Amino acid sequence: MLEIKNLHVKAGDKEILRGVDLKVGAGEVHVILGPNGSGKSTLMNVILGHPKYQITSGEIFFNGEDLTALKTFERARRGIFLSFQNPEEIPGITVENMLRTAKQAVTGEKIKILAFHKELLALMNELQINPEYANRYMNVGFSGGEKKRNEILQLLTLQPKLALLDETDSGLDVDAVEIVSSGVAKFHNENNSCIIITHNAQILKHLPVSSVHIFLDGKIILHGGAELVGKVSEHGYAHFEGKS
Amino acid sequence: MKNYIQDIERALYDVRDEDKSIYKSDAGLTEEIIRDISARKKDPAWMLEFRLKSLEVYKKIELPTWGADISELNMDEIVTYVKPNAAQVSDWSQVPAEIKKTFDRLGIPDAEKKSLAGVGAQYDSEVVYHSIQKRLTDLGVVYTDMETALVEHEDIVREYFMTLVPPKDHKFAALHGAVWSGGSFVYVPAGVDVKIPLQSYFRLNAAGAGQFEHTLIIVEPNAKLHFIEGCSAPKYNVTNLHAGCVELFVKEGARLRYSTIENWSRNMMNLNTKRALVERNGLIEWVSGSFGSHVSMLYPCSVLHGEGARAEFTGVTFAGKGQNLDTGAIVVHAAPKTSANINTRTISKSGGAATYRSAVKVTKNAPYAKCSVNCESLMLDDESRSDTLPVMDVEGDEADIGHEAKIGRISEEAIFYLMARGISEEEARAMIVRGFVEPIAKELPLEYAVEMNNLINLELEGQL
Ligand SMILES: Nc1ncnc2c1ncn2[C@@H]1O[C@H](COP(=O)(O)OP(=O)(O)O)[C@@H](O)[C@H]1O
Ligand SMILES: [Mg+2]
Numbered sequence: 001m002l003e004i005k006n007l008h009v010k011a012g013d014k015e016i017l018r019g020v021d022l023k024v025g026a027g028e029v030h031v032i033l034g035p036n037g038s039g040k041s042t043l044m045n046v047i048l049g050h051p052k053y054q055i056t057s058g059e060i061f062f063n064g065e066d067l068t069a070l071k072t073f074e075r076a077r078r079g080i081f082l083s084f085q086n087p088e089e090i091p092g093i094t095v096e097n098m099l100r101t102a103k104q105a106v107t108g109e110k111i112k113i114l115a116f117h118k119e120l121l122a123l124m125n126e127l128q129i130n131p132e133y134a135n136r137y138m139n140v141g142f143s144g145g146e147k148k149r150n151e152i153l154q155l156l157t158l159q160p161k162l163a164l165l166d167e168t169d170s171g172l173d174v175d176a177v178e179i180v181s182s183g184v185a186k187f188h189n190e191n192n193s194c195i196i197i198t199h200n201a202q203i204l205k206h207l208p209v210s211s212v213h214i215f216l217d218g219k220i221i222l223h224g225g226a227e228l229v230g231k232v233s234e235h236g237y238a239h240f241e242g243k244s
Numbered sequence: 245m246k247n248y249i250q251d252i253e254r255a256l257y258d259v260r261d262e263d264k265s266i267y268k269s270d271a272g273l274t275e276e277i278i279r280d281i282s283a284r285k286k287d288p289a290w291m292l293e294f295r296l297k298s299l300e301v302y303k304k305i306e307l308p309t310w311g312a313d314i315s316e317l318n319m320d321e322i323v324t325y326v327k328p329n330a331a332q333v334s335d336w337s338q339v340p341a342e343i344k345k346t347f348d349r350l351g352i353p354d355a356e357k358k359s360l361a362g363v364g365a366q367y368d369s370e371v372v373y374h375s376i377q378k379r380l381t382d383l384g385v386v387y388t389d390m391e392t393a394l395v396e397h398e399d400i401v402r403e404y405f406m407t408l409v410p411p412k413d414h415k416f417a418a419l420h421g422a423v424w425s426g427g428s429f430v431y432v433p434a435g436v437d438v439k440i441p442l443q444s445y446f447r448l449n450a451a452g453a454g455q456f457e458h459t460l461i462i463v464e465p466n467a468k469l470h471f472i473e474g475c476s477a478p479k480y481n482v483t484n485l486h487a488g489c490v491e492l493f494v495k496e497g498a499r500l501r502y503s504t505i506e507n508w509s510r511n512m513m514n515l516n517t518k519r520a521l522v523e524r525n526g527l528i529e530w531v532s533g534s535f536g537s538h539v540s541m542l543y544p545c546s547v548l549h550g551e552g553a554r555a556e557f558t559g560v561t562f563a564g565k566g567q568n569l570d571t572g573a574i575v576v577h578a579a580p581k582t583s584a585n586i587n588t589r590t591i592s593k594s595g596g597a598a599t600y601r602s603a604v605k606v607t608k609n610a611p612y613a614k615c616s617v618n619c620e621s622l623m624l625d626d627e628s629r630s631d632t633l634p635v636m637d638v639e640g641d642e643a644d645i646g647h648e649a650k651i652g653r654i655s656e657e658a659i660f661y662l663m664a665r666g667i668s669e670e671e672a673r674a675m676i677v678r679g680f681v682e683p684i685a686k687e688l689p690l691e692y693a694v695e696m697n698n699l700i701n702l703e704l705e706g707q708l
Contacts, residue, residue, distance in 0.1 A: 048664050051656070076666035088661040092679020098665070101675065105666035137679070154665065 001026050001193050002047075002162055007058035009039075009046050016042045018218035019058070024162070027190035029207050031229065032197045034215030035237045040197045041085050043215075044164045048072050048082050062162070077106050079161030083151035083168045085197075090138040095150065096120060098138050099157050106158050123156050126186075128179055145176045152183040163187060165196045169203040177202050201229050214240050257507055257536075259349065260478035261342050261449050265368060268450070269325040275299060278422055281325045285391060285425065288398065298411040298421025305415040311601070312539045312570040317513050322485050324423040326368040326450040332389065334375045343367050350476065352445050360472075361440035362387045366457055367447050369425040380438060386431040387442050390458050393429035400431065404460055408491040408519045408547075416487040416515045420456050424489065427457035430471060434464040434495075441503075443472040446488070448512075454485040461491070463498040465523075470501040476536065479509035483538070486512055492520035494528050496550060501529040505695055508536035510566060516542050524550030524579075531687075532559040534571050535699045543601060545574035548582035548610075559588040560681050560696065562703050563596030563628070572601035572633075577613035577640060586617045589681045590632075593624035593703070600632040600649075610640040621651040622680050624673070674704050 002024040009017035016039045024030050034040050046053050047060060049072040060067040067075055090098070099120060104111045121131050127149045139147050148168050155163055165184065169177045177200070185206035188194055196203065204226075212228040213220045214237070222228070222240055231239070267284065269277050278299050282292040307314065330340045336353050337344075347353060347365050356363045362376035364387070371389035380387070386397065393401050411421035428444040448455045463469050477484060486508060494500045500520070508514055514537040520528040530544050546555035557573040575584040584604070592598040600621060606613045621630035632649045654676055662672035677700055678685070685693045 048660075050660055071669070072660060072663035073666050073668050073672075076664055082664050084661065084664075088655070088658045090655075090658050090661065090676065090679060092682035093675055098662070098675075101671070102662075102665035102667055105668070105671075158665065 001063060002195075003059075003061040005059045007043075007046070007060065008056045009042060009053050010056055011042070011053050015056075016053070016218055017046070020219050022213065022220060024193050024195060026193060028210035029188065029194045029196065031204060031209055031212045032195060032215050032220075033199070033212060033228065033232050034197075038215050039218045040215050041166055044082055044166045044197070047164060048075055048080060073105070076160075077108075079106075080164070081155055081158055081160035081162065082164045083148070083155060083166060085166040085170070087139050087147045087151055089140045089142075091140055093138050094135050095138055095153075096134040099154060102154070103157055106160075120157065123153055127153055127183055129153060144171045145173070148172060148180060149176070149183075152180050155187055156183060159187070161192050163192065163194045165194060165198075167197050167199070169198055169200055174202070181206055201233065204229065216240065257350075257476045258478050258509065259346065260480075261346055263450050264329050264342070265326045265450060266329040267325075267327040268323050268453075271323050271452070272320040273299070273302070273324065273419070273422070277324065281423060281425065284325075284327070288394065290402065291394065294406070295422050298418050301411045302415060302418035302422055305412070305418055307415055308541075311541045312568045312599070314513060314515070314539055314541070317483060317485065319419075321452060321482070323450065323453045324456065325425055326453045328367045328370055328372060330367065330370075330372040332371050332374060332392075334373070336373060339373050343372055346447060346449070347373070347445065350445065350447070350474070352443075355443065359440065360443050361438060362442040364389060364428045364442075364444040365447070366426045366444065368450050368453060369455065371426050371428075376442070377440075383436045384433040385436060385438060386429065388429050390424075390427040390429050390460065393460070397429070397431065400462070401429065401460065404462060404491065404493060405458075406489070406491070408493070408521050409489050409517050413517070417489065417517050420458070420487050420489045420517070423454070424456045424458045426455075427459045427488065428461075430461040430469065432463045432467040432469050435466045437468040438470070441470040441472050443474065445474040447475075448477040448484055448486065451480040452482040452484065454487065457488045459488065459490040461500065461502075462493045463495060463500045465495045466497040467495075468499045470503070473502070473504045474506075475504070476507045477509045477512060480511050482511065484509070484512045486514045486516060486537075488516045490516070490518035492518075492528060494520055494522040494526040496524045496526060498523075499527040499529070501531065503531040505533040505699070506536055507699060510536065510538050512537040514540040514542060518542070518544040519547065520545070520555070521547045521549055522553040522555065525552040526550060527554045527556070529556040530558065530573070532557070532571070533696055533699070534559070534561040534569055535703065537569065538567060540569045540571055542571045543574050543603075545576070546584065547576045547578060548584065549578050551579045551581055553579060553582045555584040557584070557586045557588070558684050558687060560684055561588070561590045561598050561600070562700065563590075563592045563598040564703050565594040565596055567596045569597070570599040570601060572599075574603045575605070575615060577604075577606040577610040577615065579610055581612045582610055583614040584616075586615075586619070587684060588619045589684055590619065590621040590630060591624065591677060591680065592621070592628035592630050595627040597629040599630070600634070602633075603635045604637070604645065606638040606640040606643050606645070608639045610643075612642045612644075613640050614644045616646040618648045620649070620680070622677065623651070623653045624677070626653075670704070674701055677704060
């Protein structure tokens with residue numbers, strides 16, 4: 001589904017990614033573990049084509065198509081979704097309006113307002129989001145946990161092929177992590193894939209983890225299985241330094 | 245994707261009709277021209293005198309030295325009076341076909357059927373169509389053009405005309421006093437609620453001309469009115485001038501909502517003066533959308549003259565390429581416990597300049613005045629400019645004055661966020677701009693909000 005080869009990325013003069021390789025197949029769940037500042041969010045943003053990053057070398061393919069030639073919204077329409085680490089607040093655009101517009105954009109179909117409204121409320125109910133939030137402005141005045149649940153609401157509404165989850169569980173209490181993790185489990189099936197950046201094993205509870213990658217200093221230094229999660233929480237990242 | 249918002253075409257506003265006026269004054273401003281206009285309009289003697297005095301005042305006053313640059317305006321080139329080849333009628337089928345077609349395109353006859361209780365349509369210097377529902381005339385409501393009012397209600401006109409905006413106020417008020425023509429007169433008797441809005445539409449077709457319509461509205465005690473003013477013109481390469489004057493008298497306990505969506509073409513100097521005098525417990529609500537013109541200076545003023553009088557001002561200004569729009573509001577608290585709310589959104593793009601300017605004055609006679617100002621500006625790119633210049637002058641005791649101003653650029657992160665959800669860049673920008681004005685748009689009646697959205701989309705397409 002996704003194939004990244006020897007990806008080098010700069011922001012201004014600063015080199016952030018230094019040769020990332022990653023391959024994700026259909027139905028797989030990949031976990032990225034890595035310390036703050038190692039470049040994980042940068043990788044997510046680059047997959048979606050954020051204009052503040054320049055690719056200096058390397059390739060990104062999505063279902064055989066060169067992603068770097070596509071605009072951000074075209075990538076989203078191909079089925080890539082990012083749950084942002086810090087979701088933007090957008091005054092004046094309600095959650096419902098934004099989601100309906102987005103759904104129409106990714107499906108290319110006219111969305112029926114009433115049917116959509118019902119569907120949205122049902123999902124909000126599952127994610128324990130107050131239904132009044134449908135009429136609130138996107139993320140404006142939401143708590144950290146509410147913003148993250150709002151990201152999962154969008155994931156479930158838009159039904160992408162590849163979900164990138166950037167620390168969706170960070171800063172949440174135990175119950176909120178459970179809600180988010182059930183939401184991701186509900187989304188995932190054998191036809192779609194997830195890349196999950198986390199510091200915490202709890203979000204993985206309901207998910208069949210296919211592989212785990214240790215991310216250090218702008219690249220992946222170790223690929224392994226679910227057992228790496230436990231190792232990191234036991235020994236920290238220092239344990240892996242110099243292993244690349 | 246333009247889902248729930250319909251597209252409109254700029255072209256709609258831009259269609260010029262061939263100039264078929266039957267009379268045009270000479271360009272420039274002289275006593276002969278004023279006498280000539282006055283004679284053609286069959287003014288009473290006092291009005292001719294008023295015009296001539298205004299001309300004297302005009303000659304003495306200098307151009308304002310603040311605000312937008314209006315130095316390119318050359319009064320010697322402006323034709324102040326253009327009489328269309330049409331008598332005023334109250335049946336659209338009798339309006340000359342070409343003029344009717346213009347108003348059809350602008351949707352006026354259609355709106356009249358659906359949502360208006362009366363309509364006035366001015367073409368160049370004269371009103372060519374006027375109507376009002378019989379239900380309202382039976383209640384004593386008067387809605388006519390100013391010329392008719394001068395004949396049928398001369399005493400009322402004489403009592404109020406340019407008393408609130410006297411010619412000596414500023415140069416363009418004096419100009420207006422000298423050459424005014426057309427406009428609307430509305431009189432709502434005490435206690436009458438005009439439930440459905442009245443609308444006057446001002447269309448300036450002739451190139452190099454000025455439009456100087458006068459609007460005089462009197463809402464007697466405890467009466468209620470919503471008046472809508474629309475304006476547009478096709479684009480020419482020469483400067484056109486709009487120096488209208490609006491005087492609103494809101495009596496005790498009365499309520500008046502005065503809404504404007506102004507979409508002048510990009511060769512227009514829009515130097516309009518609007519003022520309301522609000523008596524005890526009365527309410528003036530201004531809704532003001534400034535989209536067009538090359539240069540605008542427009543600051544509707546509310547004089548809160550009676551205890552407990554209130555003013556609400558809601559404004560949206562959108563300055564695109566080559567535009568300098570200097571807009572805002574003035575409030576004078578002149579009685580105890582008066583209150584005002586000013587709420588504006590200003591947008592600039594493609595090198596446009598938008599200035600928000602306001603003045604709030606609380607006199608010594610106005611203890612317990614309450615005023616809140618909220619003005620926000622959004623610049624859509626690095627070439628565009630935005631300024632906010634709020635002035636407060638508080639002399640009254642126990643005043644409660646709040647002020648919030650924000651100037652910002654469109655957030656690239658917000659655009660990325662929307663694009664990451666599959667929304668195209670163009671639509672993402674439009675959504676953010678609509679979102680920026682949404683707190684204001686949601687206060688508007690639906691058709692109005694739709695028109696505002698349409699104009700915003702049009703501006704964003706930048707195909708001007
Ligand atoms: N636009 C940018 N300009 C300059 N430096 C950046 C930019 N974005 C990220 N960085 C830097 O790149 C490094 C990696 O950041 P990030 O991808 O957010 O790491 P992580 O998500 O792993 O915590 C950090 O040192 C960060 O400060
Ligand atoms: Mg990060």
